Amino acid sequence: MRMAPSKAQVAIVGGGVAGLVTATLLHGHGMDVRLFERTPVLGAVGAGIQLSPNGVRVLHRLGLADALARTGVRAGAIETRRWDDGSPIARVPHGTLCDERFGAPYYLIHRADLQRCLVSALPEGIVELGKGCTRLVERPDTVELHLTDGSVTTADLVIGADGVHSVVRTAVVDDAPRFSGYSVHRGLVPAEVVPSFTRDPRVVFWLGPERHVTYYPIAGGDTVHFSAVGVSPDTRSGSTSAPGAVEDLDAAFAGWHEEVRRVVTAAASVTRWDLFDRDMAGRYATDRVVLLGDAAHPTLPYLSQGANQALEDAVVLARCLEDARPGDLTGAVRRYEELRLPRTAEVHRRARALGRTFHLPDGPHQERRDRDMRARQDLEHLDWLYGHDAAAATTAPGPERAAGREPAAVRLTPRP
Numbered sequence: 001m002r003m004a005p006s007k008a009q010v011a012i013v014g015g016g017v018a019g020l021v022t023a024t025l026l027h028g029h030g031m032d033v034r035l036f037e038r039t040p041v042l043g044a045v046g047a048g049i050q051l052s053p054n055g056v057r058v059l060h061r062l063g064l065a066d067a068l069a070r071t072g073v074r075a076g077a078i079e080t081r082r083w084d085d086g087s088p089i090a091r092v093p094h095g096t097l098c099d100e101r102f103g104a105p106y107y108l109i110h111r112a113d114l115q116r117c118l119v120s121a122l123p124e125g126i127v128e129l130g131k132g133c134t135r136l137v138e139r140p141d142t143v144e145l146h147l148t149d150g151s152v153t154t155a156d157l158v159i160g161a162d163g164v165h166s167v168v169r170t171a172v173v174d175d176a177p178r179f180s181g182y183s184v185h186r187g188l189v190p191a192e193v194v195p196s197f198t199r200d201p202r203v204v205f206w207l208g209p210e211r212h213v214t215y216y217p218i219a220g221g222d223t224v225h226f227s228a229v230g231v232s233p234d235t236r237s238g239s240t241s242a243p244g245a246v247e248d249l250d251a252a253f254a255g256w257h258e259e260v261r262r263v264v265t266a267a268a269s270v271t272r273w274d275l276f277d278r279d280m281a282g283r284y285a286t287d288r289v290v291l292l293g294d295a296a297h298p299t300l301p302y303l304s305q306g307a308n309q310a311l312e313d314a315v316v317l318a319r320c321l322e323d324a325r326p327g328d329l330t331g332a333v334r335r336y337e338e339l340r341l342p343r344t345a346e347v348h349r350r351a352r353a354l355g356r357t358f359h360l361p362d363g364p365h366q367e368r369r370d371r372d373m374r375a376r377q378d379l380e381h382l383d384w385l386y387g388h389d390a391a392a393a394t395t396a397p398g399p400e401r402a403a404g405r406e407p408a409a410v411r412l413t414p415r416p
C-alpha cells in the first residue's frame with residue numbers, strides 16, 4: 001500500500017480512551033482523521049479508573065498534566081488486605097516515589113473526568129456520534145465502512161478501537177470473547193465511608209475466597225469508587241452490563257471485614273458487569289485494518305492496565321504511522337504490531353495469572369501467595385510495567401526486527 005501517511009484518510013471506530021487519544025495524536029501528525037462512535041453522546045462507562053505512570057506519561061505529553069492534576073487523586077500506596085480480619089498482606093508505596101522513579105504519578109480518577117480531559121485535547125469536527133460500524137469490506141486499495149445510519153464511507157486505513165466486543169476485530173481475527181466466570185459490581189460511595197482516605201489516599205485491595213474488592217478515592221477525594229469481583233451467578237455469561245442489587249453484595253460479602261461490608265453496601269445503586277477477555281490472537285492488523293486497546297488485547301482487569309495499555313498502543317501506532325517510509329501504511333501497522341504484541345501479551349498473561357491467585361481459598365496456596373506479595377513491597381518489581389516508555393520503544397528496533405525476523409514467540413495465529 002503506497003500513500004504518504006500524512007495524506008492518508010484514517011477512520012477510527014470507537015470513542016473510548018483508545019480511539020480518542022489516537023485521533024488526537026494522528027490529527028496532530030496532520031492526518032485526515034474521522035472517528036465513528038456508535039453512542040449518541042460520548043459516555044464514560046464505569047466510575048473510577050487507575051492510571052499508572054506508563055499511561056500518565058502519554059497523557060502528560062498530550063499537554064494534559066494540569067487537567068489531570070486538577071481532578072486526579074495521587075495514590076499514596078497500593079495496599080492489600082485479608083478479607084476477614086483486615087490484616088495487611090502488603091503495601092507498595094507509590095506517591096512521590098512514582099514521580100521520582102518513573103517521571104509521572106499514579107492517578108485515581110473518575111472516568112468522566114478523564115474523558116473530559118481527552119475530549120479537550122481533540123479538535124472539533126472529528127468525532128461523529130451515533131454512527132456505529134456494522135461491518136467492514138477490505139479491498140486492495142481501500143476499506144468500506146458500513147454504518148448504523150445506513151451510510152457507507154471509505155478510508156485508506158481503519159483503526160478498530162471498539163472495545164472487547166469489537167466489530168472491527170472480525171476483519172482481523174476469527175475468535176470470540178471468552179467469559180471469565182467472574183462478574184464485577186461497581187459503585188460510588190461518599191468519601192466519609194472511608195475516613196482514612198483523607199490522610200492516606202490509596203488503593204485498597206481485599207483478597208478472599210472466590211472474591212476480591214478494590215476501592216479508592218476519586219473526584220478530588222470527594223467520592224470513593226469500588227469494584228467487587230466474584231464468581232458470576234450466571235455461568236452462561238451474557239450481558240456486558242446490567243443493573244445490580246446492593247442486597248446481593250450484602251449477601252455475597254457476609255463474613256467479610258466490617259469496612260468492606262460498609263463500602264459495598266453504601267452505594268445508592270450498583271452496576272454488574274461480566275468480565276471477558278480473549279485469547280491472544282498473535283496479530284493486530286491486516287494490510288488496512290489495525291486494532292488497538294480492548295479491541296486488540298482485551299485483558300482481565302486485575303492488573304488495572306487496560307486503559308494504560310490502550311494509551312501505550314495509541315502513542316506507538318501514531319509514531320509508526322508518522323515514521324513510515326513515504327506511503328507505506330502497511331509497513332507502519334506491521335511495525336506497530338511487532339512492537340506491541342510482546343508487551344501486551346505479557347500484561348494479558350499476568351492479568352490472567354492474577355485472576356487465578358486473587359480468589360484462592362484459605363490454605364497453603366493462599367499463604368504462599370501472601371508470602372510472595374510480602375516479598376515484593378517495592379516499586380522496583382513494577383519497573384517492567386510502570387517504567388515502559390511507549391514512545392521511546394518506537395525509536396529502538398526490537399531484537400526480532402534487528403535480526404530481520406518476525407517476532408515468532410507471539411505470532412500464534414498464522415497470517416492467511
Ligand SMILES: Cc1cc2nc3c(=O)[nH]c(=O)nc-3n(C[C@H](O)[C@H](O)[C@H](O)COP(=O)(O)OP(=O)(O)OC[C@H]3O[C@@H](n4cnc5c(N)ncnc54)[C@H](O)[C@@H]3O)c2cc1C
Pocket residue numbers: 013014015016017018019036037038039048049050051131132133134161162163164165166167184227273292293294295301304305306307308309310
Ligand atoms: C471492572 C474494571 C475495572 C477496570 N479498571 C481499570 C483500571 O483501573 N485501569 C485501566 O487502565 N484499565 C482498567 N480497566 C480496563 C479499561 O476499562 C479498558 O481496558 C479500557 O476502557 C479500554 O478502552 P478502549 O477505548 O479500548 O475500549 P472501550 O472503553 O470499550 O471503548 C470502546 C468504544 O467503542 C464504541 N463502540 C463499540 N462498538 C462500536 C461500533 N461497532 N461502532 C462504533 N463505536 C463502537 C463504544 O461505545 C465505546 O465508546 C477496567 C476494566 C474493568 C471491566
